[in-house]
Amino acid sequence: MTALARSHETPVCEDPASRFLSVGDVSVSIGRAGIVRSVSFTAQAGELLAIIGPSGSGKTTLLKAITGERSYSGRIELAGRDVRATSPEDQAEIRGVLPQASHLSFPLTVAEVIGLGLLDLRAGRPARAGRIADALHKVGLSGFEGRTYQDLSGGEQQRVQLARVLCQVWEPVSKDGVPRWLFLDEPVSSLDIKHQYQIMALAADYARRGGGVVSVMHDLNLTARFADKVAIMKQGRLLDHGPVENMLESRKLSETFEAELDVIRSGDSIHVLCRE
Amino acid sequence: MAVGETFPNARPGWLAERTGLAAARQGDRAALARSLILLLALVLGVTVLGSLATGPITVPVLDLLPHVPKLFTAEELPASVSMRDWVVVTEIRLPRVVLGALIGAALAVSGAVMQGLFRNSLADPGIVGVSAGAGLGAALFIVLGNAALAPVMAVLGIYAVPIAAFAGGLINTLLLYRIGTRGGFTSVATLLLAGIALGALTGAATGLLVYVADDQELRDLQFWGLGSLAGANWEKVASAAPIILAMLFATPFLARGLNALTLGEAAAAHIGIRVQRLKNISILLVAAATGASVAVSGGIGFVGIVVPHLLRLTIGPDHRFLLPAAALLGAILLIAADTLARTIVAPAELPIGIITAFAGAPFFLWILLKNRGLSGL
Ligand SMILES: Nc1ncnc2c1ncn2[C@@H]1O[C@H](COP(=O)(O)OP(=O)(O)O)[C@@H](O)[C@H]1O
Numbered sequence A: 001m002t003a004l005a006r007s008h009e010t011p012v013c014e015d016p017a018s019r020f021l022s023v024g025d026v027s028v029s030i031g032r033a034g035i036v037r038s039v040s041f042t043a044q045a046g047e048l049l050a051i052i053g054p055s056g057s058g059k060t061t062l063l064k065a066i067t068g069e070r071s072y073s074g075r076i077e078l079a080g081r082d083v084r085a086t087s088p089e090d091q092a093e094i095r096g097v098l099p100q101a102s103h104l105s106f107p108l109t110v111a112e113v114i115g116l117g118l119l120d121l122r123a124g125r126p127a128r129a130g131r132i133a134d135a136l137h138k139v140g141l142s143g144f145e146g147r148t149y150q151d152l153s154g155g156e157q158q159r160v161q162l163a164r165v166l167c168q169v170w171e172p173v174s175k176d177g178v179p180r181w182l183f184l185d186e187p188v189s190s191l192d193i194k195h196q197y198q199i200m201a202l203a204a205d206y207a208r209r210g211g212g213v214v215s216v217m218h219d220l221n222l223t224a225r226f227a228d229k230v231a232i233m234k235q236g237r238l239l240d241h242g243p244v245e246n247m248l249e250s251r252k253l254s255e256t257f258e259a260e261l262d263v264i265r266s267g268d269s270i271h272v273l274c275r276e
Numbered sequence B: 001m002a003v004g005e006t007f008p009n010a011r012p013g014w015l016a017e018r019t020g021l022a023a024a025r026q027g028d029r030a031a032l033a034r035s036l037i038l039l040l041a042l043v044l045g046v047t048v049l050g051s052l053a054t055g056p057i058t059v060p061v062l063d064l065l066p067h068v069p070k071l072f073t074a075e076e077l078p079a080s081v082s083m084r085d086w087v088v089v090t091e092i093r094l095p096r097v098v099l100g101a102l103i104g105a106a107l108a109v110s111g112a113v114m115q116g117l118f119r120n121s122l123a124d125p126g127i128v129g130v131s132a133g134a135g136l137g138a139a140l141f142i143v144l145g146n147a148a149l150a151p152v153m154a155v156l157g158i159y160a161v162p163i164a165a166f167a168g169g170l171i172n173t174l175l176l177y178r179i180g181t182r183g184g185f186t187s188v189a190t191l192l193l194a195g196i197a198l199g200a201l202t203g204a205a206t207g208l209l210v211y212v213a214d215d216q217e218l219r220d221l222q223f224w225g226l227g228s229l230a231g232a233n234w235e236k237v238a239s240a241a242p243i244i245l246a247m248l249f250a251t252p253f254l255a256r257g258l259n260a261l262t263l264g265e266a267a268a269a270h271i272g273i274r275v276q277r278l279k280n281i282s283i284l285l286v287a288a289a290t291g292a293s294v295a296v297s298g299g300i301g302f303v304g305i306v307v308p309h310l311l312r313l314t315i316g317p318d319h320r321f322l323l324p325a326a327a328l329l330g331a332i333l334l335i336a337a338d339t340l341a342r343t344i345v346a347p348a349e350l351p352i353g354i355i356t357a358f359a360g361a362p363f364f365l366w367i368l369l370k371n372r373g374l375s376g377l
């Protein structure tokens, strides 16, 4: 039903490959250590894929390979194009990246930070200001335009960065019908519970509206609540991937995290608890 | 917004609206920056006229102003214009003011670009040894230009010294970048210490040249080492102007990239910046402009650190405005300092480098103190 409504508003790109992120046999080595080892999976626009796994399992590194920050062996295609062969400008058009941590070298105002994500320079000043205000509203920071970024708390800074990334890929589907993507590395790790839900709902909504979302997640309950698909990493390998209800399973999680984890299902919802 | 509705009188005043102060409070400092650039342009005009009028003989500059186009045509001057005033202004003071403006702009913009590139407000061509590298290149030609390097000199003409200075500055910048930056991050401590070491090494090499220099060259070297605009003439303007103007006109194209670099190299790439190309061009431009300045005026320090810092305090770090504003303020400050240099102990002259150091070094210390603890020093 929603898919029909969507196809009414926005053209859909003919090429089916334009809807996918495909990662084929990707490995990343730093020095002599293999940090990501032969990972293959496919993610589809319209879905939120959560990457979970213990600390140090290579989630960030995998994301960095996909977003062009790390060199890798293997093949990564986004929207049907080899990411290595795509210019930074063209990539910036179709995907935004929220890093795990951000540090600004000079004191910018919040409006100036978000403005860096407004790639369409032709947009007039009122249009830009309006978009910045909208983005701030979405991340729950309305009225923060004039604040200095460095003076904000860690969680507020992270939400400002997300607002910047959102501005970059504002419409989840481009005019040509090509889906846009959000790559998020632990987007809610320094947020309070209210904003964790707000931001994850925002990401899920981006996927509902036709965009692709790949998010590294720490919190398994948030993963259960918001993810459509889950990829499980351990020691650089992809242990398994698939629909969230199949992946969040007691034995699988306990093995991955080397802890006794219980998965409780009630109706539609899944909860993960740790036994002492 | 809500405040304005409750208290209708709380709307920003006319002046705040016009100058962009109101928007700046909303986080958008673009309009404020434009106002400041306009103001700086006006101040530059006044500074130029003031400097032209000042000296051992006072010249009615405003009366001469209408005749300036005659510099470029062969037209006769009317009898009402004193020939002496005309020569003093056009042959002595004007080239000096033009050179001062060019060099002030080059130093300030080089500083701003370098700080954007290294993501650090303490980076400056003078402090981190780039000027010293340029100095070695220039000194080589000052001393050996009539001897071992005479064939090169014959080919390159008046551009030999600026080109040699450019090469020296470039080598030191590249070395510094290699040493001071790892994984896109520059450690302040490494940067400054590596800069000091490079500066000392290059300075020592320059010192060796003293032993092969004759008396006149020695005096040239020493005066030039302290930094001075004395001896400015149209030939020096012609040798430095093309390089500096090219740099000034190129930097606006770097502005968006340098802004993005504020987020870090990876994030800059994510928003579509070709980071490696940006870095290469920035380094080339900084080395070229520093080289050209050092070649004609020696080591004038601290302009590149004071000017961008003052501007960031008022209009913020947006390079689209920071770079042109730095060019204007750099020109203003250097012309003013040079006017002081040639009048304060008249009929003698102070090297202008002494004045900029006296004003700039305490300022540099103040920045260091303010950032102590932040920069991990
Ligand atoms: N730049 C680096 N140099 C050396 N080792 C690294 C580097 N970056 C990450 N690693 C190592 O790679 C492994 C995976 O890191 P990362 O991808 O950040 O894990 P995760 O995001 O899953 O916590 C870790 O063991 C980490 O120590």
Ligand SMILES: [Mg+2]
Binding pocket: A059, A060, A061, A100, A185, A216
């Ligand atoms: Mg990580």
